[in-house]
Amino acid sequence: MGLELKPEEQEMLEGKHGKAARKAMEIITTLGEIYGAKRLIPVSSVQIAGVSYDNLGEAGLEYLSEMAEDGQTRVLTTLNPAGMDMLEWKKHGIREDFAKNQQRVVDAFEKMGVVTTCTCTPYLIGNLPHYGEHIAWAESSAVCFANSVIGAFTNREGGPSALAAALTGVTAEYGLHLEENRIAQVKYEIHADLKNTDDFGLLGQVIGKRTGKTIPYIVGIKNATTEHLKSFSASIATYGGVAIFHMEGVTPNRTTIPDVVEVVTDDDLRTARTELDDEEAEIDFISVGCPHASIKEIAEIASILDGKTVAEGKTVWITTAKPTKDLAMKMGYYDKIERAGAFLVADACCAVAPLKGRFTGLMTDSAKACFYARGKNKFKTEIRTVEECIREAIS
Numbered sequence: 001m002g003l004e005l006k007p008e009e010q011e012m013l014e015g016k017h018g019k020a021a022r023k024a025m026e027i028i029t030t031l032g033e034i035y036g037a038k039r040l041i042p043v044s045s046v047q048i049a050g051v052s053y054d055n056l057g058e059a060g061l062e063y064l065s066e067m068a069e070d071g072q073t074r075v076l077t078t079l080n081p082a083g084m085d086m087l088e089w090k091k092h093g094i095r096e097d098f099a100k101n102q103q104r105v106v107d108a109f110e111k112m113g114v115v116t117t118c119t120c121t122p123y124l125i126g127n128l129p130h131y132g133e134h135i136a137w138a139e140s141s142a143v144c145f146a147n148s149v150i151g152a153f154t155n156r157e158g159g160p161s162a163l164a165a166a167l168t169g170v171t172a173e174y175g176l177h178l179e180e181n182r183i184a185q186v187k188y189e190i191h192a193d194l195k196n197t198d199d200f201g202l203l204g205q206v207i208g209k210r211t212g213k214t215i216p217y218i219v220g221i222k223n224a225t226t227e228h229l230k231s232f233s234a235s236i237a238t239y240g241g242v243a244i245f246h247m248e249g250v251t252p253n254r255t256t257i258p259d260v261v262e263v264v265t266d267d268d269l270r271t272a273r274t275e276l277d278d279e280e281a282e283i284d285f286i287s288v289g290c291p292h293a294s295i296k297e298i299a300e301i302a303s304i305l306d307g308k309t310v311a312e313g314k315t316v317w318i319t320t321a322k323p324t325k326d327l328a329m330k331m332g333y334y335d336k337i338e339r340a341g342a343f344l345v346a347d348a349c350c351a352v353a354p355l356k357g358r359f360t361g362l363m364t365d366s367a368k369a370c371f372y373a374r375g376k377n378k379f380k381t382e383i384r385t386v387e388e389c390i391r392e393a394i395s
């Protein structure tokens with residue numbers, strides 16, 4: 001039996017709710033048919049990726065403008081990072097022509113009713129589903145965090161399919177929307193000392209590479225903060241393509257425990273660190289906040305930078321969500337960071353901003369940021385703790 005549609009869904013497909021809703025429903029039903037879904041299910045939250053004009057280009061912008069002619073979101077929808085801080089882009093060295101186009105992208109989303117705050121940590125700023133809720137998110141680290149740490153149900157959507165879910169309020173029921181596809185397949189015993197976000201990023205790199213798309217069940221992690229888990233989610237999704245993990249005593253999903261066992265040791269983490277450390281890296285760019293920094297991380301960074309000055313020839317980006325930046329302004333953290341010569345950058349990140357050719361060496365606490373810095377921007381990289389990154393900036 002094929003995909004069954006409810007009357008309203010059928011109406012959307014027939015164009016009775018406008019052109020954009022028809023296109024959106026075509027995308028969703030096509031995906032549903034490809035993946036053998038039997039029905040569509042409502043989603044309560046959407047997060048759309050592919051927002052940077054650097055990735056979208058003119059063709060992407062044209063598509064969005066067309067959808068914005070009569071498209072309207074039906075559920076809470078936020079955006080992934082754009083290519084620049086939507087307000088302070090000039091002082092971050094973003095070109096005017098790029099800024100104009102990026103603004104046109106965000107305007108198109110806004111016209112459709114999208115809440116145009118651009119972040120990969122929507123769960124820190126109010127786009128927060130609960131356990132068991134079906135959602136349609138696109139950014140890989142956020143998807144992994146939502147499925148694993150929150151226990152919400154989402155596939156990793158592409159930009160167009162996430163927008164389609166926003167405009168119809170539904171998604172096709174397949175993949176990680178079904179309990180049976182969320183069961184752990186390999187057990188990972190962690191015999192390693194994990195202290196900081198960089199360690200959790202390296203753990204994600206080790207497990208991600210080994211596990212590929214098989215779902216891990218991780219044991220041996222005694223304490224993990226939200227910051228650790230967002231770093232881990234980003235890294236395991238980047239290096240392994242896995243969109244869900246289970247962590248015993250930490251994450252909420254029910255699963256059986258697999259018989260196949262893998263072990264991760266301190267040596268594995270050391271090897272992973274060596275892989276991300278380019279010996280000849282000359283650090284001229286320090287970026288923290290991948291995934292976007294929490295207010296707790298920003299407070300810590302502000303206290304290290306307070307009264308200090310960023311060394312000449314070095315640029316520092318602390319990337320975060322706009323509402324978190326606003327809070328940092330209220331709390332005086334922004335002033336401490338910016339007085340030191342570092343930038344608190346909202347709405348953007350070091351991977352999706354147009355930074356190619358501007359720097360040669362990135363120091364970061366994020367294994368995911370290293371991946372994109374090398375691949376997309378051809379920077380050399382070094383991975384350190386947040387504190388070491390900031391100390392490097394002022395040395």
Ligand code: F3S
Nearest residue numbers: 120141290291349351
């Ligand atoms: Fe977020 Fe950009 Fe990192 S989207 S996870 S800060 S690469």
